[in-house]
Amino acid sequence: MDLLLRRLLHLKRYETPSLERITKNKHNIMRRVRDASHKSRWTLADLLELNIPWFFAEPRYGIAALFIVFAGLQFLGINSQKTEQNKVDFYISNRNLAAIESPVTFSTNHISYPKLPDNLQLFPYQQGNDQVKFVERVEEKK
Amino acid sequence: MLRIMVIDINLNAEKVSKEEVEPSDRELVLQSQKGDVQAFEQLVERYHRKIYGLTYNMTSNREDAEDLTQDVFVKAFEALPRFKGKSSFYTWIYRIAVNKTINYRKKRNRKRALSLDQFDQEIKTDDVYHDLTSKGSPLRNLSLSELQIKLNEALQSLSENHRIVVVMHDMQGIPHEKIAKVVGASVGTVRSRLFYARRQMQAELSEFIK
Numbered sequence: 001m002d003l004l005l006r007r008l009l010h011l012k013r014y015e016t017p018s019l020e021r022i023t024k025n026k027h028n029i030m031r032r033v034r035d036a037s038h039k040s041r042w043t044l045a046d047l048l049e050l051n052i053p054w055f056f057a058e059p060r061y062g063i064a065a066l067f068i069v070f071a072g073l074q075f076l077g078i079n080s081q082k083t084e085q086n087k088v089d090f091y092i093s094n095r096n097l098a099a100i101e102s103p104v105t106f107s108t109n110h111i112s113y114p115k116l117p118d119n120l121q122l123f124p125y126q127q128g129n130d131q132v133k134f135v136e137r138v139e140e141k142k
Numbered sequence: 143m144l145r146i147m148v149i150d151i152n153l154n155a156e157k158v159s160k161e162e163v164e165p166s167d168r169e170l171v172l173q174s175q176k177g178d179v180q181a182f183e184q185l186v187e188r189y190h191r192k193i194y195g196l197t198y199n200m201t202s203n204r205e206d207a208e209d210l211t212q213d214v215f216v217k218a219f220e221a222l223p224r225f226k227g228k229s230s231f232y233t234w235i236y237r238i239a240v241n242k243t244i245n246y247r248k249k250r251n252r253k254r255a256l257s258l259d260q261f262d263q264e265i266k267t268d269d270v271y272h273d274l275t276s277k278g279s280p281l282r283n284l285s286l287s288e289l290q291i292k293l294n295e296a297l298q299s300l301s302e303n304h305r306i307v308v309v310m311h312d313m314q315g316i317p318h319e320k321i322a323k324v325v326g327a328s329v330g331t332v333r334s335r336l337f338y339a340r341r342q343m344q345a346e347l348s349e350f351i352k
Contacts, residue, residue: 005344007270009312012293014265015258017194017204025194025208029186029215030179036220037179053241059248 167231175222182222185231186215192314193239199309200243200302202294203257210246214239229323236310236324244302256294261286284350296346304339307332312340 017025048055055062165173165184173181193214198207218235225234265271265286275284284292297305306325310316311332318336322329 002340002344005340005347006312007274008289008293008347008350009308009343010270011261011265011268011274011289012199012313014262014268015198015260015290016262017198017208017259021204021208022190022194025211026186026190028208029190029212030183032212032216033182033186033219034179036216037177053245056241056245 168227171222171225171227171231174219175225182219189232189235190215193235195314196236196239196309197243198259199297199313200305201247202298203255204259205257206246210239210243213246214242217242233320233323237326240306240324244306247302256291256298258290258294261290292347292350296343299346300339300342304335304342307335308339308343311336 052062055065165181167185167188170181170185174185190211194207194211197210197214198204201207201210214235218238221238225231229237297308300308303325307321310321310324311318316324318329318332322332325332327335
């Protein structure tokens with residue numbers, strides 16, 4: 001039976017298109033090929049169909065693959081958020097960020113005060129008050 | 143002994159002269175990749191019949207087969223710059239044809255009416271045809287066109303995966319190993335598909351195959 005079937009199928013080789021149809025088909029192919037050679041631009045659909053033909057041949061597998069990729073990305077996103085929350089970063093910069101020089105402190109008795117610029121007026125002048133007298137300059141201790 | 147040697151030399155000479163005249167697929171592919179359309183035209187000439195045969199037997203519709211054959215060659219031309227030559231051009235273009243045909247069939251879900259090419263008159267000189275239509279054969283009273291319709295209907299009753307192996311192996315004479323490369327399955331799978339496909343076709347054609 002198997003042999004008979006194969007002999008029957010062998011006969012299908014004699015089913016051939018007419019020469020005219022073949023010639024016309026070849027001309028159509030070459031016309032399209034010449035057109036394509038002039039505009040060699042790729043669409044995203046072309047690239048996808050050529051690179052991952054199984055995606056289009058079996059759409060259910062394609063959709064399943066997309067779902068897996070989506071789930072994977074979601075999982076990665078959640079994980080990275082968690083690690084961001086748990087992590088404290090320290091940054092060190094060599095640049096002098098402040099315009100004011102860093103405070104150099106010196107101690108008088110026990111209390112430390114920052115050094116102030118010379119031209120900074122701490123108290124307003126008490127003009128017209130003769131009762132205020134200069135008593136003593138306090139020198140800073142070294 | 144001497145005679146065999148002479149024949150062998152003649153065959154070799156014929157082979158060499160053929161190689162000199164006709165460039166290999168690889169050479170034509172390289173030229174086509176550089177944009178030589180005429181080189182690609184030679185590849186079309188070389189493989190048109192086979193690709194048409196594949197698409198025609200897969201669809202049993204000559205208009206669809208013509209459209210598909212065009213699409214396959216155009217797609218192959220467009221994809222040529224990325225063809226690295228890991229497989230032969232023959233395997234590569236067959237793979238495109240198989241994918242295109244299966245996609246085409248899936249897009250057109252409804253069953254298409256048969257639109258068949260005529261049998262070449264040479265069939266009448268074929269021994270197989272002679273035997274099948276001789277006295278005592280269940281096919282003797284069947285006309286050629288009836289036989290053709292029955293065969294194509296039986297073929298279309300198969301699933302895509304089963305039909306492709308029958309077409310490639312039993313009609314185009316492609317070995318199992320090459321079919322496996324084209325369809326992306328193991329040789330064992332190809333053999334098994336062929337077995338089940340033949341069994342189903344025998345059931346479809348049971349009135350003739352006894």
